[in-house]
Amino acid sequence: xxxxxxxxxxxxxxxxxxxxxxxxxxxxxxxxxxxxxxxxxxxxxxxxxxxxxxxxxxxxxxxxxxxxxxxxxxxxxxxxxxxxxxxxxxxxxxxxxxxxxxxxxxxxxxxxxxxxxxxxxxxxxxxxxxxxxxxxxxxxxxxxxxxxxxxxxxxxxxxxxxxxxxxxxxxxxxxxxxxxxxxxxxxxxxxxxxxxxxxxxxxxxxxxxxxxxxxxxxxxxxxxxxxxxxxxxxxxxxxxxxxxxxxxxxxxxx
Amino acid sequence: xxxxxxxxxxxxxxxxxxxxxxxxxxxxxxxxxxxxxxxxxxxxxxxxxxxxxxxxxxxxxxxxxxxxxxxxxxxxxxxxxxxxxxxxxxxxxxxxxxxxxxxxxxxxxxxxxxxxxxxxxxxxxxxxxxxxxxxxxxxxxxxxxxxxxxxxxxxxxxxxxxxxxxxxxxxxxxxxxxxxxxxxxxxxxxxxxxxxxxxxxxxxxxxxxxxxxxxxxxxxxxxxxxxxxxxxxxxxxxxxxxxxxxxxxxxxxx
Numbered sequence: 320x321x322x323x324x325x326x327x328x329x330x331x332x333x334x335x336x337x338x339x340x341x342x343x344x345x346x347x348x349x350x351x352x353x354x355x356x357x358x359x360x361x362x363x364x365x366x367x368x369x370x371x372x373x374x375x376x377x378x379x380x381x382x383x384x385x386x387x388x389x390x391x392x393x394x395x396x397x398x399x400x401x402x403x404x405x406x407x408x409x410x411x412x413x414x415x416x417x418x419x420x421x422x423x424x425x426x427x428x429x430x431x432x433x434x435x436x437x438x439x440x441x442x443x444x445x446x447x448x449x450x451x452x453x454x455x456x457x458x459x460x461x462x463x464x465x466x467x468x469x470x471x472x473x474x475x476x477x478x479x480x481x482x483x484x485x486x487x488x489x490x491x492x493x494x495x496x497x498x499x500x501x502x503x504x505x506x507x508x509x510x511x512x513x514x515x516x517x518x519x520x521x522x523x524x525x526x527x528x529x530x531x532x533x534x535x536x537x538x539x540x541x542x543x544x545x546x547x548x549x550x551x552x553x554x555x556x557x558x559x560x561x562x563x564x565x566x567x568x569x570x571x572x573x
Numbered sequence: 574x575x576x577x578x579x580x581x582x583x584x585x586x587x588x589x590x591x592x593x594x595x596x597x598x599x600x601x602x603x604x605x606x607x608x609x610x611x612x613x614x615x616x617x618x619x620x621x622x623x624x625x626x627x628x629x630x631x632x633x634x635x636x637x638x639x640x641x642x643x644x645x646x647x648x649x650x651x652x653x654x655x656x657x658x659x660x661x662x663x664x665x666x667x668x669x670x671x672x673x674x675x676x677x678x679x680x681x682x683x684x685x686x687x688x689x690x691x692x693x694x695x696x697x698x699x700x701x702x703x704x705x706x707x708x709x710x711x712x713x714x715x716x717x718x719x720x721x722x723x724x725x726x727x728x729x730x731x732x733x734x735x736x737x738x739x740x741x742x743x744x745x746x747x748x749x750x751x752x753x754x755x756x757x758x759x760x761x762x763x764x765x766x767x768x769x770x771x772x773x774x775x776x777x778x779x780x781x782x783x784x785x786x787x788x789x790x791x792x793x794x795x796x797x798x799x800x801x802x803x804x805x806x807x808x809x810x811x812x813x814x815x816x817x818x819x820x821x822x823x824x825x826x827x
Contacts, residue, residue, distance in 0.1 A: 409795065427763055429770055429785060434777065436770065442763045468763065477757030478764075480799050484750040485764045486771045487786030488815040489743050494780035494822065496738040503731030509681055509696045509722065510732075510739045511776050516683055516690065517740045518772040522765050523688065526748035531683060532741030541663065545734050553818055560814045561742040564807055568748065 321345050321459055324374055326392060327383035328352035330430040331406055333360060335383060338438045338463040340364070345462055348377045371395040379404060379459060381424060382415075390414050402452050408479030411472035412446050422447040422456050425475055426464070429486050438463045444470035444478065495554055502550065527568070534565035575713055578628055579604045580646060581637035582611035584684040585660055589637060590615065592692045592717040599716055602631045625649035633658060633713060635678060636669075644668050656706050662733030665726035666700050676701040676710050679729055680718070683740050692717045698724035698732065749808055756804065781822070788819035 323339060325332055325347060332350070339345045349366045351374055352358045358367040368374065371392070380396050380403040382389055389405045393415050396403055403415055404422035415421040423446040428436060443460040445467060447453040453469070460467040470478065493514065500507040520529045533541035542562055549555045577593060579586055579601060586604070593599045603620045605628060606612045612621045622628065625646070634650050634657040636643055643659050647669050650657055657669055658676040669675040677700040682690055697714040699721060701707040707723070714721040724732065747768065754761040774783050787795035796816055803809045 409798075428767055429774070431774065431778070431783075434770075434774060440766050442766065444763070466763075466766075468760075470759070474757055474759050476802065477753060478759050480802055481750040481753045481759070481764060482767055483786055483799065483812075484746050484753070485768050487784070487788065487819065488746050488811070489768070489771050490775065490780050490784050491815055491819050491822070492738050492742050492746065493775050494784065495818075496735040497780055499731060499735045499738070503728055505724070505728050505732050505735070506722075508776075509698070509720075510735060512694050512696065512720075513682055513736055514739050514743070514772050514775070516688075517743050518768050520683070520685065520688065521744065521747050521768070522762075524685070526744050526751055529685075530741070530744050530748065532737055534741065544663075545737065548730065548734055553821060556814060557742070557818055558737075560810060561745055564749075564811055565741065565745050567807060568745070 321379065321455070321462075322348050322377040323379045323381055323459070324349045324351065324377040325381050325383060326351045326374075326396075327381075327406075328354065328357035328361070329383065329385075330432055331426070332383040333432075334430050334436060334438075335381065335406075335426075335463075336361065336365075342462045345459070349375045374399075377401055378455065382406065386410050390416075393419070402447075402455060404456065408475055408482065411476070412448070413472070420448070420452055422452055423472070423475065424456060424460060425470070427478065427482065429482075439465045442466040442468055444468055444475055446471055446475070492557075495557060498551075499549070499554065530565065530569070532565070534562035535569060537566055537569075574598060574600055575633065575709065575716075576600045576602050576631040577633045577635055577713070578602050578631040579635050579637060580606075580628075580650075581635075582606035582608070582615070583637065583639075584686055585680070586637040587614060587686075588684050588690060588692075589635065589660075589680075589717075590619075594618070596716045599713070603629045628653075631655055632709065636660065640664050644670075647673070656701075656709060658710065662698075662729055662736065665730070666702070667726070674702070674706055676706055677726070677729065678710060678714060679724070681732065681736065683736075693719045696720040696722055698722055698729055700725055700729070746811075749811060752805075753803070753808065784819065784823070786819070788816035789823055791820055791823075 339347050350361045351368050355369055361367050382405040386407050402420045404424045406424050408425050412421055412423050425444040427442045441464055443464045445456045445460055447456050497507045593601050604615045605622050609623055615621050636659045640661050656674045658678045660678050662679050666675050666677050679698040681696045695718055697718045699710045699714050701710050751761045
């Protein structure tokens, strides 16, 4: 049995709480949140506290709070011989207090309040400083996910950056597509099967090989027509840069 | 029973051939291709020809060839009282010869040689010049898809442009993410669940509301760190422009 105290009340804390709670080999001892209101989701299910000095003993302290607050809050988890881990993609392991046993437990996914996720499919990137701590973290992660992987702080930082491309930038591209749909009285929903297929295809074929379209073919006529068709500077800028980047990738002169 | 002659031998022609063939209410009379070798996939299953003057009578001539060749090839389909339709997103209906009954049959999807697609899920955008022709095209499209929609040439042109964003640009973003993964010795596969969730989320929530990340939060510290972390000019350029475009979308000063 692994006992856990969760520090944090955000989307990740909620999703992890639900995932841990469903596992018989895991026991959530307590949940800490700064704000009493934010504890309402947990109150009926588990012991909660807003007072860092009241935190109970557990095998693992899991810190699921904003990046800025990790170091500070972790300092308050005093006098404990437990393993303390944070859940951030961009923060190195040594941001945690050096007098603690330290680790990182980073689930690579975008969590929203009202969307269920299948934790078994989510890669959990773990890092620890001793073999024993690695094994403990591995046991915790493997209890909820089938995709546990050892990733060091440098790799995790890179991974977090690629997630900005794969999630943030892709989502913004979807937003621009929706704007153009709306302006032209075309339902955005028509693009959903294409969006799904684009995401699915690169899981069989590399994106380098999957690339199609006028920029890939260096079809200047269509590129010019498309630019003329776009009404907004913002859309033109993204169209121009992405097309240039694609052409450059395939060795066409700009 | 609707009879069809398909003109073309590419990915779309193959996928449509397979989809039509599976429907009892549809009969493929013949398939035309310029190149004898390209007909090998169809030869054993259907009458084929490389000679436009040998094209048989049918209810519908479906032209699934490259955009540039649509007008020319269509001119050769002479003396027929049938409905002639092309399958292109970017070509207007009036690129077809005016002495014909004309229409457009545009399946909004990216087709690859070796990937099966579920046609029932693919939006088919149809356009015709008379009610009778619209009904005939609607019957053809509805035989293979549950998502048939009437779209005029202007709307279709816009839709085709949004598909460049949703497919071509998104795929290129995936490629850049893969490059950064490779450079940092991180498996690209770790991003697949995030890529899937990003695509799925905007089908519940608008991309405008789904946006997260440092640019959305106007977190200049992280934006600066990320830029310093990127090694290649190409990656930096895309990072900078996409971040600016996101910040602008959410009303942050640049």
